Amino acid sequence: MTKARIDARFAALKAEGRAAFVPYVMAGDPDAATALAILKGLPAAGADLIEVGFPFSDPMAEGPPIQRAAQRALAKGMTLKGTLEAIAAFRAEDQATPIILMGYLNPLVTWGFEAFAAEAAEAGVDGVIVVDCPPEEADPLADALEAHGMALIFLTTPTTDDKRLPTVIRRAAGFVYYVSVAGVTGVKEADAQAVAPNVERIRKASGLPVAVGFGIKTPERASAIAQVADAVVVGSALVDEVAEAVDLNEDVTRRVLSKVESLAKAVRFARRVPV
């Protein structure tokens, strides 16, 4: 399965004529058991693909919400290995929803790319996003993931111009991620008008679906992006729900999944124009 699961999911969504909703959750946030309960509840709440963050001490491209989520997870002892264990537990119940692992390079360097790739594939990971591993540095990791049927998902941004785009998508597989704003996660707001031509440009050049993330917080915004993109990623707004539920002593799982439901519904009924 693995990368094939991503391709199958996007093909099915294309047939339905709608964009995917992709929630991002941090492994181990606020603790391992609750994070796993959230993960397991995501498909029923409307997730078409899932991004699972693994925590890193120095997440240089994240805004405060995901920085704090990583710190909560690390404080509870979450590791990359623990993240894969959670994914394996999810996979035992759901073989259809693609899982994309997202984080920073150093934990992978520490593990060793080949050994990590073998275990990640075994756990049921389909793709990996590494924020601080640009295409120029990506070959060793991409080779290891490919050998185990997984995709290294590449990021494109507002600074990725036409001259640079071929470098970025050279080894792209699964889908291409478009970072909708120049900035860190969860701060600036994405503008569907500005995003649309970039999505089109990247889709055409790569022949792959384009997922848009960074700066999508509300159902309204998610709906607007869903009309122009193949997938809508929401992360910071969800990890903020974790933080608030903990602060207010509420049921974390229920609060996060209810937010996911409202966002997923917005994406599902956005009815983007077929491409």
Place this chain on the structure above:
Amino acid sequence: MNAPARPNDYTAYPDAKGRFGDYGGQYVPETLMPLVHDLSAAWAAAKVDPAFQAELKGYLTHYVGRPSPLYFASRLTEHFGGAKIYLKREELNHTGSHKINNCMGQILLAMRMGKTRIIAETGAGQHGVATATVCARFGLPCVVYMGAVDVERQKPNVFRMNLLGAEVRPVTSGSATLKDAMNEALRDWVTNVHDTYYLIGTAAGMHPYPEMVRDFQSVIGQEARAQIQEAEGRLPDAVVACVGGGSNAIGIFHPFLNDEGVKLYGVEAAGEGMDTERHAAAINGGRPGVLHGNMTYLLQDREGQITEAHSISAGLDYPGIGPEHSWLHDVGRATYLTATDAESLDAFMLLSKLEGILPAIESAHALARIGDIARDVGKGGVVVLNLSGRGDKDVATVAAHLGRQI
């Protein structure tokens, strides 16, 4: 990593991909990649442009106060009874350390690139002060990121930066120290891609910074090489410098790299001791990994999470080290020793009393090993130590450790 072969020409690095052997590289988010490529191109052009070099030399001479003297420390030499000890007096530069060499070079480059806003990170505040200084001189707005913990323990430097017109932003994320200040500066850069220049203070981070900062700091070694030949008619037997990120060390080492007879010693901060967790010695107590855009030796746990550095010296209090040092260590061209907080305090007081020079507590780490090295080289030999900064800023820290009120 395999032990790499020693190259024929040490100065031929980094390669086109910004690598010193396995180390270095450009591990940055995609948003920044076009910017670091632009910076590489701008630096490559400026480096060989005589007009740029002449302008820089002018400011280094008349504003910074270069060349800095190479001073024969006769009483220190006598004290140890070994090789003659010379001090490269970088502490006499404007702003009191070698940091200004790099800041002057980079601000001229930033203006050449048409950038209108400068950001920087700082630990103790020395690089922040040097950056604020050149920004004041050239009338550019300056934002300095500084860990909230450091803001609290370095109040005089925060005020100095404010006097120079810079805005100091305390960073509360992570461990609220230098590495977090660097994370926050990178977050600013990724957000303000069009007008902002990130003025990194050490020979670390993503390519081209390790190469560019080294080149700006190499003026130290070029001068020292000429000055020691003038004074002694020969090259030194050893060159010694403290290493945090490693910009003063690589600056004095680099012009000697191909002189294989000149031994190179870097001294890392051992904090409370290498047998404790509380140190800042990336090479002696860490292993290779990726942080802040480069592959290099890092302090980290077994999961690859970066751990906190500890040193009495805020300027050495960083969990990484410049990638060229990692490579020089692996190929065996330079030797990396350590000095504890206590040894460095002793060296601080020794130099103050014997030579009438208060060294920066950073530089005192190098001084803590100079006796061993001078004795090892022996009488008739010559060693050069980079006195990278002055110690006035450390007087309160030293007093606190002596249990004295000032």
